[in-house]
Amino acid sequence: MLTAQTKMGVSICLGLDYKKDTLLELRSKEEFFCPICGESVLLKLGNQRIFHFAHKQGGVCHDFYENESIYHMEGKRQLYQWLVKQKIPSILEYYDKEIQQRPDIMFKFNGEKFALEYQCSTIPESILIKRTNSYLQNGYHPIWIISSNQIRTKRNNMVVLSNFQYLFLRTTAAGKFYIPSYCPDKQQFHFVGSITPYSIKNAFAHHSFYPIRKMDIKDLLEPKINNQIDFSSWNKQIEKFLLNWTLHPSKQHHSFLHEIYNRNLNLFLLPTEIGLPIPHSLVIQTSPIIWQTYLFIDCIDNKNIGDLITLQELSFHFNKRIHRNEIVLRNLPQAKTGTSLSAILDYLLLLEQMGIFTKMGETTFKLKRKIFIPRTNREKEESKVLFSQKYQRFLSNR
Numbered sequence: 001m002l003t004a005q006t007k008m009g010v011s012i013c014l015g016l017d018y019k020k021d022t023l024l025e026l027r028s029k030e031e032f033f034c035p036i037c038g039e040s041v042l043l044k045l046g047n048q049r050i051f052h053f054a055h056k057q058g059g060v061c062h063d064f065y066e067n068e069s070i071y072h073m074e075g076k077r078q079l080y081q082w083l084v085k086q087k088i089p090s091i092l093e094y095y096d097k098e099i100q101q102r103p104d105i106m107f108k109f110n111g112e113k114f115a116l117e118y119q120c121s122t123i124p125e126s127i128l129i130k131r132t133n134s135y136l137q138n139g140y141h142p143i144w145i146i147s148s149n150q151i152r153t154k155r156n157n158m159v160v161l162s163n164f165q166y167l168f169l170r171t172t173a174a175g176k177f178y179i180p181s182y183c184p185d186k187q188q189f190h191f192v193g194s195i196t197p198y199s200i201k202n203a204f205a206h207h208s209f210y211p212i213r214k215m216d217i218k219d220l221l222e223p224k225i226n227n228q229i230d231f232s233s234w235n236k237q238i239e240k241f242l243l244n245w246t247l248h249p250s251k252q253h254h255s256f257l258h259e260i261y262n263r264n265l266n267l268f269l270l271p272t273e274i275g276l277p278i279p280h281s282l283v284i285q286t287s288p289i290i291w292q293t294y295l296f297i298d299c300i301d302n303k304n305i306g307d308l309i310t311l312q313e314l315s316f317h318f319n320k321r322i323h324r325n326e327i328v329l330r331n332l333p334q335a336k337t338g339t340s341l342s343a344i345l346d347y348l349l350l351l352e353q354m355g356i357f358t359k360m361g362e363t364t365f366k367l368k369r370k371i372f373i374p375r376t377n378r379e380k381e382e383s384k385v386l387f388s389q390k391y392q393r394f395l396s397n398r
Helices: 020-029 070-085 125-137 217-221 231-247 251-262 288-300 311-323 340-353 377-396
Strands: 003-005 011-013 040-044 052-055 090-092 105-109 112-119 140-147 158-160 177-183 188-197 202-211 308-310 357-359 364-367
Touching (some): 070 090, 070 140, 288 311, 288 340, 308 311, 340 357
Parallel strands (some): 112 140, 140 177
Antiparallel strands (some): 003 011, 040 052, 105 112, 158 202, 177 188, 308 364, 357 364
């Protein structure tokens, strides 16, 4: 911990740049106490570690002060100093007695109150969601920043994200999604944006890196997000994903494969219009190959040219699949926009732009042409080539 109080109630914040000699003198004259539990704490001034306060062994203040790593303490110290340099009113390790929560930093900006949490370890999802909801219900804007050493990139345009890491997802005012992370060693922010998952954990993404000295608070709250995706790379990963499925199918995949088999469909001969990248697909944990196939067999395939299809109809069948646990949604407690309806509408609008539907109203569409189902590998390859020629540039710039 980086804050404590003296006997007289004076707050000592080690987020400020105290010299060691000053702190040694202070330690010789003062006792220090935890501002939450009131227990006596020790001022640690080692040469190898960041200056910090520590509860004595056997203390009871475990719910609020976990065994923080140096990486964590240094990260929140740098973030605190970054806010102070911008003249933003900030309190390091502020304890809100009303909700009994202690954000790493509480600050006020543009008349709004923010709770910044810098998370360097995995905690139960239920705890993070509970804390986030408590902040929201009590007038805070929560900002969870994950440590950069928890972000695993596969390649420049790929990322591996767990369900826990998706909890850090935020939205800009324009509705763009991103995950903010910070590295105190490099003193830089790392934003993971344009996240387009093709499986539960794997996704295409755009990575942006910014030195903290060149950033201000607006850049954290409203970063510029690049929405480009390489469609040819997307197709290659989808093909690898499908092949891996057949070699190592899970229980859920068995159910899906059995259903499409009963519908006389072949996993490797699905229409090219199924499994497409769309902006809101990250709100759905289930792979786009699965949920878009379900929309196709539940609603789209049985329509004739000229028939109407509505967002409500698709949503009804989609929710039935959710109820049966055939489609799973993500928990995104910080995301202000984006629902499964948004993803379904994204998909409908994409099919409309491809000439499959004609838009009749905000949520009503008319089938203009049937989706072609390949019956042989040759037909599939021909349809893929034709599809890429027509739509690759369009899909890559969505």
